[in-house]
Amino acid sequence: MWYRSLIAGICCMTSYTVSAESITLRIMATSDVHGHFTGYNYFTRERESKGLVHTAALIDQQRASADISLLIENGDLIQGSPFTDYMVAAATSETQLPLAELLNRMQYDAVNLGNHEFNYGLEYLSRAYSGVSAPILSANLTATSEFAKQHLNHQPFVVIPRTVSTSVDDTAQAFTVNIGLVGVLPPQIMQWDAHHLRNHVNVESMVAAAQRAVEGARQAGADVVILVAHTGMPKQTSNGQDSEQGVWGLAQLDGIDAIIFGHQHEIFPGTDSYDLLAHVNSEKGTIFGIPAVQPGLHGEYLGVIDFVFHYAAAEKRWVVKSKSASVKPVTAERDGELTAQLEPAHRATLAFMQQAIGQTQAPLSQEYARLEPTLAMQFIHDAQLWYIERYAHTNAELAWTNLPRLSAVAPFHAAINEATSANGAYTAIEAGPVTLGDIGDLYRYPNTLDVVVVSGANLKQWLEQSAKALQSGNQDDPWSWLDSEIPSYQFDTFSGINYRIDPTQPIGKRVQTIPALNDEQQYAVVTNNYRANGGGDFAGLNGKQIVYSSPDQIQHILIEYMRWLGEEGYAATLNKNWEIEKQERY
Incomplete structure (x- = not known):
């Protein structure tokens, strides 16, 4: 059985030699890499200066300039x-x-689990991390079934010693610092990946689990405790309490000396997204005075926290003189050995992406998907409704199959301003053969398909929540109507109803459906499991409205639909069922 005891202990003894009265302990962190390893964009087919082959070069430099160091991965590594x-x-x-070969070569000292680690189930998680030498962390995740115990390999905390042989006052001595690492992840994984986790694991509050693990690390001899949290903080608000974005609350626990956080893909220190929160210093990189880093995403940055220990001669002991936090951007420099190591898998990925599955008679572009209906979005809507229509046809006895049926889809990779439009930073599939890579570009997450039943009143709230992604603009600039601070995955579009959005109106009064929705009427809405289980806090969705959960990923449904279309391929006429009012056509 692939399993570690929940009582973590001392591991990984490493010794270094320095000659100084001050010693720097450097904690380095990556987070939200989302599978960007090779420094190659498989959609544009060009190299790019991000990914772990670039981060590794920066890690080597940072290791060389510190006396002792640790490297930590903070989750959402194996998807995206x-x-x-x-x-x-x-x-x-x-x-x-x-x-495993990748993480071992980069010499990671610990790996914290994120929410996307569970997208493909526990068996795949076990397979993906098989052979990784670093301990795997998660204090608030507990295996409850024999299946989960077989496939989960994690512990709430680990204590890692680092020993330095140094000379103080011409006297040789050894200095050992024991670094405790405590990992947590969002409890919402039990909603987002319920089909994989239900009846197999339990996930408790991050605060309660972290407090217990911090105390355990201290009892195990930790001199310094680092919270490794795959969670962020509420943005643009003074209310820091949130069960998903919980770092603000976690930072107030006793016994924490530094924080690595993530999940939100922000850069901290450096962002102003958290400036309304009390006791958060986005310039110094502190939360309640504790140094903290969030290193963005895709391996574009490395989080660095330095502890400087100074020898106090009078007390004849080492004490922490200073602590600091920073994020370091990668450069065009690549780790050549790591690049060569990944080359076979890189070539296999290229071949995987080129498998043709069908064709489209017209281009499928998401360039303007935040501003108007597009064939690219309509293709996803059509595929979702096609899939559910087949299910409903053979299960007509289910009450929900007789309700009006809608589809909800968000554009994951749409242009959000003139620059991204000009630079081609959006999904664009040319007319002709459609490959697996095209489908992966069109739908970038491994979501499964759910059906929720909601009232007309709830559907109005859903539409209004989506309309928050727009703002009042001017007639000369179509992009001015788009709020680029709200990510595209928070802008759901709908098929099955006609509606207009007036961004000049307050939220709650922006959307007009034609005909008007009946507040009491029930609707069956086809959406993804993230939204159906409460992701994004839309219209009170929390998983209780789900009447059907598909075992298939939406990416696979798109592939199946494209193949079902046959030689003719996708030839639909665009249905312009929604529009933004108060703007001239561009």
């Missing part, structure tokens, strides 16, 4: 790119997955 899509496909064969 064509490379990780290839890994999932390869897991059905006997092929050795490349993740």
Whole structure:
């Protein structure tokens, strides 16, 4: 059984030699890499200066300039790119997955689990991390079934010693610092990936679990305790309490000396998103005076927390003189050995992406998907409704199959301003053959498909929540109507109703449906499992409204639909069922 005791202990003894009266302990962190390993954009087919081959070069530099160091990964590592899509496909064969070799070569000292680690189920999680030498962390996750105990390999905390042989006053001596690492993740994984986790694991409050693990690390001899939290903080608000974005509350626990956080893809220190929160200093990188880092996403930054220990001669002991937090951007420099190591899997990913599955008679572009209906979005709507229509046809006895049926889809990779439009930073599939890579570009998350039943009143709230992604603009600039601070995955579009959005009106009065919705009428809405289980806090959705959960990922549904279309391919005429009022056509 692949399992570690929940009582973590001392591990990984490493010794260094320095000659100084001050010693720097450097904690380095990556987070939200989302499968960006190779420094290659599989959609544009060009190299890019991000991904772990670039981060590794920066890590080597940072290690060399510190006396002792640790490297920590903070979750959402194994999902989010064509490379990780290839890994999932390869897991059905006997092929050795490349993740363990990658993490071991980079010398990670610990890996914290994020929410996306569970997207493909516990068996795949076990396979992906098989052979990783670093301990895997999660204090608030507990395996409850034999299946989960077989496939989960994690512990609430670990204590890692670092020993320095140094000379103080011409006297040789050894200095050992024991670093405790405590990991947590959002409890909402029990909603987002319920189909994988229900009856197998339990996830408790991050605060309660972290407090217990911090105390355990101290009792195990930790001199310094680092909270490794795959969670962020509420943005643009003075209310820091949130069960998903919980770092503000976690930072107030006793016994924490530094914080690594993530989940939100922000850069901290450096962002102003948290400036309304009390006791958060976004310039110094502190939360309640504790140094903290959030290193963005895709391996574009490295989080660095330095502890400087000074020898107090009078007391004849080492004490912490200073602590600091920073984020370091990667450069174009790549780690050549790591690049070479990943080359076979990189080539396999390229081949995986080029498999044709069908064709489209017209281009499928999400360039203007935040501003008007597009064929790209309509294709996803059509595929979702096609899939559910087949299910409803063979299960007509279910009451919800007789309700009006809608589809809700958000554009994941749409242009959000003139610059992203000009730079081609959006999904664009040319007319002709459609490959697996095209489908991965069109729908970038491994969501499954759910059906929720909501009232007309709830549907109005859903529409209004989506309309928050727009703002009052001017007639000369179509992009001015778009609030680029709200991510595209929070802008749901709907198929099955006609509606207009007036961004000049207050939220709650922006959307007019044609005909008007009946507040008491029930609707069956086809959406993804993230939204159906409460992701984004839309219209009171919390998982209780789900009447059907598909075992299939939406990416696979799109592939199946494209193949079902046959040689003719996708030839639909655009249905312009919604529009933004108060703007001239551009």
